[in-house]
Amino acid sequence: MIKKEKQLLFQKQAQIAAAIAHPLRVAILDFLKDGPQCVCDIAEHIASERSNVSRHLSLMVSAGLLEYEKQGLKVIYSLKTPCVLDFLDCMTRCVKEQAKENRMLLKAL
Numbered sequence: 882m883i884k885k886e887k888q889l890l891f892q893k894q895a896q897i898a899a900a901i902a903h904p905l906r907v908a909i910l911d912f913l914k915d916g917p918q919c920v921c922d923i924a925e926h927i928a929s930e931r932s933n934v935s936r937h938l939s940l941m942v943s944a945g946l947l948e949y950e951k952q953g954l955k956v957i958y959s960l961k962t963p964c965v966l967d968f969l970d971c972m973t974r975c976v977k978e979q980a981k982e983n984r985m986l987l988k989a990l
Contacts, residue, residue, distance in 0.1 A: 897944050905933075909927060909934070910946070911969065914966050
Protein backbone atom coordinates (compact mmCIF):
# COMPACT_ATOMS: atom_id res chain seq x y z
CA MET A 882 0.00 0.00 0.00
CA ILE A 883 1.29 3.46 -0.91
CA LYS A 884 1.85 5.77 2.03
CA LYS A 885 -0.21 8.94 2.27
CA GLU A 886 2.84 11.16 1.81
CA LYS A 887 3.78 9.34 -1.38
CA GLN A 888 0.20 9.61 -2.66
CA LEU A 889 0.31 13.36 -2.07
CA LEU A 890 3.62 13.58 -3.95
CA PHE A 891 2.16 11.66 -6.90
CA GLN A 892 -0.89 13.94 -6.90
CA LYS A 893 1.30 17.07 -6.98
CA GLN A 894 3.47 15.61 -9.74
CA ALA A 895 0.34 14.86 -11.79
CA GLN A 896 -0.85 18.45 -11.30
CA ILE A 897 2.46 19.76 -12.61
CA ALA A 898 2.35 17.39 -15.58
CA ALA A 899 -1.21 18.56 -16.33
CA ALA A 900 -0.03 22.18 -16.19
CA ILE A 901 2.51 21.40 -18.91
CA ALA A 902 0.17 19.27 -21.01
CA HIS A 903 -0.73 21.78 -23.72
CA PRO A 904 1.25 22.68 -26.83
CA LEU A 905 1.09 26.43 -26.12
CA ARG A 906 2.36 25.90 -22.58
CA VAL A 907 5.25 23.82 -23.83
CA ALA A 908 6.02 26.59 -26.34
CA ILE A 909 5.91 29.18 -23.54
CA LEU A 910 8.29 27.15 -21.38
CA ASP A 911 10.63 26.74 -24.33
CA PHE A 912 10.56 30.50 -25.01
CA LEU A 913 11.27 31.31 -21.36
CA LYS A 914 14.41 29.16 -21.37
CA ASP A 915 16.24 32.18 -22.77
CA GLY A 916 15.21 34.35 -19.83
CA PRO A 917 12.32 36.40 -18.46
CA GLN A 918 9.80 37.78 -20.95
CA CYS A 919 6.76 40.05 -20.85
CA VAL A 920 3.32 38.76 -21.79
CA CYS A 921 3.34 40.85 -24.98
CA ASP A 922 6.55 39.19 -26.23
CA ILE A 923 5.34 35.72 -25.25
CA ALA A 924 2.04 36.24 -27.08
CA GLU A 925 3.83 37.50 -30.19
CA HIS A 926 6.32 34.63 -30.15
CA ILE A 927 3.68 31.90 -29.93
CA ALA A 928 1.22 33.80 -32.19
CA SER A 929 -1.64 33.81 -29.71
CA GLU A 930 -3.87 36.44 -28.11
CA ARG A 931 -2.61 38.00 -24.89
CA SER A 932 -5.76 36.99 -23.01
CA ASN A 933 -5.25 33.35 -24.02
CA VAL A 934 -1.55 33.49 -23.12
CA SER A 935 -2.39 35.07 -19.75
CA ARG A 936 -4.71 32.18 -18.90
CA HIS A 937 -1.98 29.67 -19.70
CA LEU A 938 0.60 31.66 -17.73
CA SER A 939 -1.72 31.87 -14.73
CA LEU A 940 -2.19 28.12 -14.71
CA MET A 941 1.56 27.54 -14.79
CA VAL A 942 2.12 30.08 -12.01
CA SER A 943 -0.45 28.22 -9.88
CA ALA A 944 1.37 24.95 -10.56
CA GLY A 945 4.65 26.49 -9.39
CA LEU A 946 6.37 26.38 -12.77
CA LEU A 947 6.56 30.12 -13.36
CA GLU A 948 6.90 33.30 -11.36
CA TYR A 949 6.21 36.87 -12.37
CA GLU A 950 7.18 40.40 -11.53
CA LYS A 951 5.42 43.63 -12.39
CA GLN A 952 7.64 46.26 -13.99
CA GLY A 953 5.52 49.34 -14.51
CA LEU A 954 2.70 48.33 -16.83
CA LYS A 955 4.45 45.15 -17.95
CA VAL A 956 4.24 41.74 -16.30
CA ILE A 957 7.45 39.76 -16.73
CA TYR A 958 7.35 35.96 -16.45
CA SER A 959 10.25 33.63 -15.77
CA LEU A 960 10.85 29.98 -14.99
CA LYS A 961 10.53 29.37 -11.26
CA THR A 962 11.81 25.83 -11.67
CA PRO A 963 14.20 25.75 -14.65
CA CYS A 964 14.62 22.00 -14.15
CA VAL A 965 11.30 21.66 -15.99
CA LEU A 966 13.42 22.12 -19.12
CA ASP A 967 15.13 18.81 -18.30
CA PHE A 968 11.70 17.19 -18.40
CA LEU A 969 11.01 18.77 -21.80
CA ASP A 970 14.38 17.48 -23.04
CA CYS A 971 13.44 14.01 -21.83
CA MET A 972 10.14 14.22 -23.71
CA THR A 973 12.04 15.21 -26.85
CA ARG A 974 14.26 12.13 -26.46
CA CYS A 975 11.11 10.00 -26.12
CA VAL A 976 9.68 11.49 -29.34
CA LYS A 977 12.95 10.80 -31.18
CA GLU A 978 12.97 7.20 -29.93
CA GLN A 979 9.38 6.73 -31.08
CA ALA A 980 10.27 8.15 -34.49
CA LYS A 981 13.20 5.74 -34.74
CA GLU A 982 10.95 2.78 -33.85
CA ASN A 983 8.32 3.93 -36.36
CA ARG A 984 10.94 4.17 -39.13
CA MET A 985 12.05 0.60 -38.37
CA LEU A 986 8.45 -0.56 -38.41
CA LEU A 987 7.84 1.09 -41.79
CA LYS A 988 10.91 -0.61 -43.25
CA ALA A 989 9.55 -3.97 -42.10
CA LEU A 990 6.27 -3.46 -43.98
